[in-house]
Amino acid sequence: MSITANTLAAGRCNHQTTALDEAGIKENLAALPDWKIDGGKLSRAFDFKDYYQTLAFVNAIAWVIHAEDHHPDLAVSYNRCGVKFDTHSVNNGKGGLSVNDFICAAKVDAIFAQRAS
Template identity: 60%
Template sequence: MVNANELLKKKCRHLDTGLNDAEVKEYLAAVEGWTLQEGKVAKTFSFGNYYETLAFVNAIAYVIHAEDHHPELAITYNRCIVKFDTHSVNGGRGGISENDFICAAKVDAVFHQSAA
């Protein structure tokens, strides 16, 4: 069984094959609060104000750029919704891969570090 600490140690890589439903369920159990929404791994992060929201976005931008795995972001005054999927899997039709969970774990780590 995979866990968040293992995911934090991994690096995203090019993948052609996505995860099956059972694997997605297992990986979701490893990243607290993340859910499957419309074919994407998603989580909403809440903040006290716009500045904190943007500081979080800037912090995760560094991480996701380093992983070369970019999410869909929806930013409001005190929330940021982060959604990951992998466009290269399933013959270019997209889907969920381990990369989505690697980045989910790393985004969570940034959030927890900024909250501390």
């Protein structure tokens, strides 16, 4: 069974100690075409009409991400929010990417897709 954005979004984060290998990263990334790997982190920028919409998005993803207990780096400006995920607990604390990063990215995409235009 191939990985899809829907199967990732339906997933739940669990404590991870092992990073995904290159094949695992590619397979998960294929399900999330708007995301890229940047500096070892799963990254995407989201554009909005104004600061209010940007902050509404940040608040919405904060609610979901807190429930998953997997928190990204956020860069918030007037009409843009950059989101970067990685997993600090993998590779003996050296960090890397785990399935949790892709689960949360899919959940963030789902929230973005539901925004009011």
